[in-house]
Structure formats: structure tokens, C-alpha cells
Amino acid sequence: MSSSVQRKRVRKDPATRRAEIVAAATAVALAEGLECVTLRRIAEELDVRPGLISHYFPSVEDLVAEAFANAATAEIDALIPERREGGTPTEHLARFLARTTGEAYDAISRLWINARHLSRYREVLRERVARQETVWRTRLEGLLREGIEAGEFRTDDALVATLQILVVLDGLGADANIGDEDLPEAVARMAFTVAESALGLEAGTLSRLTETPADGGSG
Numbered sequence: 504m505s506s507s508v509q510r511k512r513v514r515k516d517p518a519t520r521r522a523e524i525v526a527a528a529t530a531v532a533l534a535e536g537l538e539c540v541t542l543r544r545i546a547e548e549l550d551v552r553p554g555l556i557s558h559y560f561p562s563v564e565d566l567v568a569e570a571f572a573n574a575a576t577a578e579i580d581a582l583i584p585e586r587r588e589g590g591t592p593t594e595h596l597a598r599f600l601a602r603t604t605g606e607a608y609d610a611i612s613r614l615w616i617n618a619r620h621l622s623r624y625r626e627v628l629r630e631r632v633a634r635q636e637t638v639w640r641t642r643l644e645g646l647l648r649e650g651i652e653a654g655e656f657r658t659d660d661a662l663v664a665t666l667q668i669l670v671v672l673d674g675l676g677a678d679a680n681i682g683d684e685d686l687p688e689a690v691a692r693m694a695f696t697v698a699e700s701a702l703g704l705e706a707g708t709l710s711r712l713t714e715t716p717a718d719g720g721s722g
Contacts, residue, residue, distance in 0.1 A: 521559050523549060528570035529577075533610045537617050537628075540567045568631040571618045575635040578611045583642040592650030593704070597712035599646070600694050603672050612676035640665055650702065657703030664701040671697045 515523070527548045528540045542563050546553040560566040582599050590598075602608055622629035644665040650656035658664045671694045678686065685691075695709045 517559075520555075524556055524559055524566070525569050525573050528566050529573045532567075532570040532617075533574055533614055537567050537571060537614070537621055540570050542566070562627075564625055564627045567621075567625070568627045571614065571628060572631045572635060574611060574614055575618075576638070578608075579635075579639055579642055583646055585642070587646075591655060592646055592653055593655045593708065594712055595646055596650065596698065596702075597695075597709040599643070600668075600672075600698060600709060601713040604675055604691065604694055608676070615673075616677060639669065643668065647702065658701060664698075667701050668694060668698050 524545060527545050531539050531544060531548065540563070542553045542556045542560070545566065546556045549556075556566070560569070582602055583595070587595055618628060618632050622632045640662075644661050647656055647658070647661045647664055651658065651661060656664075675686075675691070675694060689696075692710060695713075696706065698704070699706055699709055
């Protein structure tokens with residue numbers, strides 16, 4: 504078979520092509536940063552002309568924002584799905600904390616830091632960052648409310664508990680990306696201890712759940 508036949512272009516429907524572009528941009532963003540997402544770079548990744556990328560994303564700012572949103576949405580869907588099956592709210596919270604404080608979360612953590620910095624200067628990205636922050640707060644608060652209704656968590660304000668947990672996770676994520684030394688165990692487990700305190704759980708409740716063989720998390 505000739506090389507010309509091997510390189511024959513396959514015409515894809517618009518939805519498939521757009522999804523392919525977003526996936527490529529997301530991969531570049533996670534590996535190298537949002538600054539590296541350009542129309543030319545994504546065209547090179549997909550071995551197509553830059554004009555094809557600009558057909559779907561006339562502005563690179565739209566593609567950058569879409570790449571961030573795609574990565575952030577995939578992560579929260581994996582961490583706290585809208586529809587959760589099996590397990591108690593306490594078990595789901597322990598799993599969430601284990602994964603968001605483990606090495607597997609470092610890439611998306613770096614992307615969040617990157618996006619928040621760039622959003623100071625990029626309006627489209629700023630809107631996406633704000634939207635994703637709302638999704639995170641809503642999902643986690645929803646999980647905490649489920650635990651309250653089930654009698655597993657005790658707090659007078661689920662939103663305050665949600666924000667306390669997220670603030671600690673943000674701080675730990677920032678440290679993991681700039682620090683060159685391992686954190687003391689008490690600091691590394693701070694998200695667990697803060698959550699346990701905020702939700703009226705016995706100290707160590709969440710940590711113990713992540714130590715079981717069935718956890719499968721990265722914490």
C-alpha cells in the first residue's frame with residue numbers, strides 16, 4: 504500500500520472532530536500547561552492544518568477555556584459523580600479525600616493553579632474557572648448533605664464545612680506543586696482531620712477507611 508493511501512484523510516463528523524480537538528488540547532494542558540495550548544500546537548498534535556482547528560475554535564482563548572473545563576469536569580465526575588451507587592456518604596468522602604491528596608491528582612492540581620493565574624488576564628477562562636469552582640462546591644456540599652440526612656455527619660452548616668475542606672485541599676495542592684520536601688504526616692493528612700472535625704466524626708474515621716485494601720485510591 505502506498506504512503507499516499509496510508510495518509511489519506513478521514514472525514515469526521517463535526518461532533519467527533521470537535522471532541523478530538525478538545526481531547527488533544529486537554530492532554531497538552533495537563534502535561535505542559537494552558538500556555539502551550541495554541542491552534543498550531545493542537546493542529547500538529549492531530550496532524551491537521553491549523554485552519555481546521557480555527558474552524559471549530561476561531562479564538563484560542565475559547566480552546567484554552569474548553570481544555571481546562573474538560574479536564575476539570577472529568578476529574579470531578581470521577582471524584583464525586585452526580586449519581587453515586589454503593590457505599591455510604593462517609594466512604595465516598597474518604598475516597599474523595601484520598602484521591603485529591605494523592606500523586607494521581609497532581610496534574611489536575613497544577614492545572615487549577617495554572618488556570619487561576621491565567622484567568623486574571625483571560626476573561627473567557629475566568630468565567631470557566633468560576634463555573635467549575637461552583638460545580639466543585641455544589642458536588643461536595645451535596646455529598647455532605649447526604650451524610651447529614653443519613654445521620655453520618657453532624658454540622659450546622661454544610662456549606663461552611665464544604666469550604667473548609669476545599670480551602671485545605673487548595674493549600675495542599677499548591678504546596679505539592681512548589682514544595683521539594685515531603686510534608687509532615689500531620690500536615691499531609693490535614694484534609695482528613697479538618698473534615699472529621701467539621702463533620703463531627705471521630706478522629707481517624709476517614710483516614711482508616713482509606714487504609715483498607717478495597718479503597719483503591721491514591722492516598
